[in-house]
Each structure stands twice: as structure tokens, then as C-alpha cells.
Amino acid sequence: MRLKIESMAYGPDAVAHADDGRAVFVTGAVPGDVVEAEVVREEKRLVKARVTAVLEPSPDRVEPRCPWASVCGGCPWAAMDYAAQLAAKRDNVVQSLSRIGHLGAERAEALVAPVLAPGASWGYRNKVELAVERRRGRAVVGMHAQGDSGVVKVDRCLLLDADHEGLVKAVSGSLSYLANSHNLNVERVGIRASRRTGDVEVALWTEPSPFPRAQAAKILGDATGASSIVRVMTKGPLKARKLAGTERLDGNGWWQERILDETMRVSAPSFFQVNTLGAEQLVQLVLEALEPGADDAAMDLYSGAGTFTLPLARRASWVDAVESYGPAVGNLRHNLERAGIDNADAVGGDAGREFPDEGADIVVVDPPRAGLAPDVVEKLSTLDARAIAYVSCDPATLARDLDRFEEAGRFSPVWVKPVDLFAQTFHVECVTLLRPRS
Numbered sequence: 001m002r003l004k005i006e007s008m009a010y011g012p013d014a015v016a017h018a019d020d021g022r023a024v025f026v027t028g029a030v031p032g033d034v035v036e037a038e039v040v041r042e043e044k045r046l047v048k049a050r051v052t053a054v055l056e057p058s059p060d061r062v063e064p065r066c067p068w069a070s071v072c073g074g075c076p077w078a079a080m081d082y083a084a085q086l087a088a089k090r091d092n093v094v095q096s097l098s099r100i101g102h103l104g105a106e107r108a109e110a111l112v113a114p115v116l117a118p119g120a121s122w123g124y125r126n127k128v129e130l131a132v133e134r135r136r137g138r139a140v141v142g143m144h145a146q147g148d149s150g151v152v153k154v155d156r157c158l159l160l161d162a163d164h165e166g167l168v169k170a171v172s173g174s175l176s177y178l179a180n181s182h183n184l185n186v187e188r189v190g191i192r193a194s195r196r197t198g199d200v201e202v203a204l205w206t207e208p209s210p211f212p213r214a215q216a217a218k219i220l221g222d223a224t225g226a227s228s229i230v231r232v233m234t235k236g237p238l239k240a241r242k243l244a245g246t247e248r249l250d251g252n253g254w255w256q257e258r259i260l261d262e263t264m265r266v267s268a269p270s271f272f273q274v275n276t277l278g279a280e281q282l283v284q285l286v287l288e289a290l291e292p293g294a295d296d297a298a299m300d301l302y303s304g305a306g307t308f309t310l311p312l313a314r315r316a317s318w319v320d321a322v323e324s325y326g327p328a329v330g331n332l333r334h335n336l337e338r339a340g341i342d343n344a345d346a347v348g349g350d351a352g353r354e355f356p357d358e359g360a361d362i363v364v365v366d367p368p369r370a371g372l373a374p375d376v377v378e379k380l381s382t383l384d385a386r387a388i389a390y391v392s393c394d395p396a397t398l399a400r401d402l403d404r405f406e407e408a409g410r411f412s413p414v415w416v417k418p419v420d421l422f423a424q425t426f427h428v429e430c431v432t433l434l435r436p437r438s
């Protein structure tokens with residue numbers, strides 16, 4: 001079918017409309033393109049299609065910098081000019097707030113700022129994850145292919161900091177070699193690399209089965225010069241994998257990054273923003289939103305290893321931080337102690353169940369993609385706080401939660417500032433300032 005592409009979905013695909021009015025989600029297209037596309041799947045209300053020929057290229061179509069962009073699933077928006085990516089991300093945030101958040105188009109337009117782009121649109125990541133697949137008895141280590149169709153072998157990932165691009169080849173070569181003589185059972189590999197601290201960590205995610213520890217440490221160590229090589233063991237069904245333990249194979253057993261003036265230690269299974277400059281921008285926006293003062297009590301829910309806890313503790317009188325993931329709580333406690341900060345309490349547990357009783361003047365929340373649990377919105381809505389900074393990585397759940405805040409009747413959004421931490425992809429981070437209704 002011939003299609004004129006209209007916009008980008010909140011996902012890898014572009015959107016057009018078929019002659020019968022159905023939305024068509026098109027892989028490989030850019031808004032403004034006229035394309036010939038073949039149908040991949042048809043449903044009652046939508047069609048999935050794939051570009052077979054670009055008949056008239058959009059002015060926003062570019063040649064992706066990465067030679068694997070058309071097959072690798074890591075950069076689904078790489079054929080789109082970067083300014084157009086930023087505009088499309090803002091549109092997606094506005095649409096979510098308007099439709100899911102029930103704020104209406106006019107209010108959503110007024111709330112959402114242009115997308116901030118801290119740093120370069122390639123080479124911005126401090127972390128990549130490699131997938132592992134067994135093919136005809138051999139281990140293939142690479143990136144997830146487009147449409148989750150297996151693994152693509154790549155020599156480097158251009159999203160990774162340029163000084164560390166070569167790590168991808170070094171790790172995949174080492175693991176393929178090791179897999180010839182050992183049953184590794186490696187499911188995926190995390191590589192974290194910091195230009196600022198020089199730390200490089202290779203984390204092998206495996207089942208808790210017999211493992212050639214010494215050989216893996218030696219071969220990976222020689223090939224990568226990593227400062228830390230660890231094995232993260234998980235068990236249970238694929239979708240609900242549980243951490244069974246982490247073991248140090250060589251080096252430190254942890255990785256460090258510097259954010260603004262703080263050095264953050266992070267263990268392999270703990271969350272840490274993959275874009276260091278982007279994380280700094282988030283901290284600055286949270287501080288701008290909350291304006292912490294020396295007499296303020298602060299709350300940091302979903303605190304991770306302390307990206308917001310440390311800067312808040314430097315400025316406020318007290319911070320209650322809550323984080324449910326054990327390894328991240330350990331990192332947070334270490335980071336606070338190393339920084340000499342004693343005016344923060346790191347509580348391990350669910351943000352709703354461990355919701356601090358004392359209340360707070362200022363609050364930051366940074367939940368995972370699922371957003372805030374309803375009980376957390378309820379509890380926040382009883383607070384006598386002057387500002388809440390909501391850091392979100394999913395515009396849809398952000399919009400849902402803003403709707404819940406509106407319903408609770410105490411806090412309303414004042415501004416929403418999207419930040420691009422994930423160039424070449426559809427993902428977008430947002431910092432939202434909520435204040436009590438006047």
C-alpha cells in the first residue's frame with residue numbers, strides 16, 4: 001500500500017492512515033515520507049506494515065550514522081533528523097497528557113516545554129546490554145534485532161561513549177570463544193563504561209549453574225581491561241526473574257560514575273541512568289523545581305543509588321529515601337557514607353508501605369515505567385509539601401498519575417520538562433513540577 005506518513009507513535013513505528021481510516025503503524029518510516037509498505041499484520045482497528053520502498057523521502061529523513069541501524073533494534077528512530085526526533089517526542093508527551101491525563105489539548109500544550117537535549121545524540125550511553133542466542137550450537141552475542149527477531153552481531157555500538165565502542169566486539173568475541181568449550185548459560189551481558197572515572201564493568205547474567213569463573217575472568221579481563229567483572233545470577237520464569245546473587249569474578253565488583261560533584265557507586269543489578277549528562281540535567285531540573293532550603297525536610301521515593309538523595313541532602317536539613325531493591329539500597333548507603341552525608345535515611349522497601357510518616361516540605365519521586373502505585377499518589381496527596389518533582393520515563397503512566405493527582409484534588413502540574421536521555425529511540429524522560437492548588 002502507498003502511505004503518506006503523518007507522525008511517530010510512542011514506539012518504534014511511524015503512523016499513517018489507510019484509505020479505510022484505520023491507523024497504520026509502519027516500521028522504517030519517517031513523518032513526511034511517502035512510502036510503499038507491505039502489510040505485516042491486520043487487525044480490526046489497526047494495521048502493522050513495513051516499508052518496502054521510500055517513494056518520496058521526508059525532509060527529515062537522514063542516513064543513520066550506524067551501519068546496523070536498519071537491522072538492530074537499538075535505534076528505531078535513527079533515520080530521522082535529531083531536531084525532528086525531539087519535536088516528535090514532545091508531541092508524544094503532549095498527546096499522552098491530553099488523552100490519558102485528561103488535561104485537554106490546550107492545557108497540555110501550555111504545560112509541556114520543548115525537549116531538552118543534554119549532550120550528543122550519539123555516543124551518549126554509559127551502558128549497553130548485549131543479548132545472547134544459541135544458533136546451531138554456537139553462541140551469538142550481539143544486539144536485539146528489530147521486532148525481537150533474534151540477535152544481530154555488531155562490532156560496536158555507536159550509542160556507547162566513543163572511547164568504549166570497541167568493548168562490544170571484545171566482549172562478544174570473548175564470550176563466543178569461551179562458549180566453544182564451556183556451557184556458559186549466559187542470558188545477557190551488561191557493559192558499563194565511564195569516561196569520567198575510567199571504570200568499565202562487564203556483568204554476565206546467568207542462571208545459578210556451574211560456571212567457568214576463572215577462565216571467564218581471565219579471557220574477558222585480557223580482552224577488555226575491565227575494572228570489574230561480575231556474574232549476576234537470576235532464577236525463576238523469564239518474565240519474573242529474581243536475583244539469586246551477584247559474584248565478583250575479577251576486579252572491584254562494582255562500577256562508579258561521577259554526576260555533578262558526586263561519585264556514585266552502582267552494583268551491576270542496580271538501576272542507574274544510562275546517560276550521564278542526561279542524569280545531570282535531571283538533577284538540575286529537580287533542584288530547580290524543589291528549590292531546597294536549609295530548613296527543608298525532603299523525601300526521595302524510588303531513590304535507587306541516590307542520584308537525587310545526595311544533592312538534596314547537601315541542600316536540605318533531612319532526606320528520607322525509600323528504595324525497594326536490596327542491591328540499590330546497599331549502594332545508596334555506601335554513597336551517602338562515602339560522601340560524608342549523615343542527614344539522610346536510606347529505607348529499604350516499597351514506597352507505599354515505607355512511606356515516611358514525618359511528611360516533607362519537598363518531594364522527588366522517580367518510579368519505574370509502571371509509574372506510581374495508587375496508594376503512593378493517595379499518600380502524597382495528603383502531604384503539606386510545597387512542591388513535588390515527578391521524574392518519569394513513561395509519558396503514559398505519568399499522564400495517568402497526573403490524572404490521579406488531579407482527582408485527589410491537592411496537587412496540580414505547573415510545568416512538564418521533557419529531557420532526551422535516549423536519542424535515536426522513542427523514549428523520553430520528563431520532570432514535572434506539581435504544586436498545591438491555590
Ligand SMILES: C[S@@+](CC[C@H](N)C(=O)[O-])C[C@H]1O[C@@H](n2cnc3c(N)ncnc32)[C@H](O)[C@@H]1O
Nearest residue numbers: 271302303304307323324325350351366367368
Ligand atoms: C527509574 S529508577 C530511579 C532510581 C534513582 N532515582 C535514579 O535516578 O537512579 C526506579 C527505582 O525504583 C525502584 N523501585 C521499583 N519499585 C519500587 C517500589 N515499589 N518502591 C520503592 N522503590 C521501587 C527500582 O529498584 C529503581 O531503583
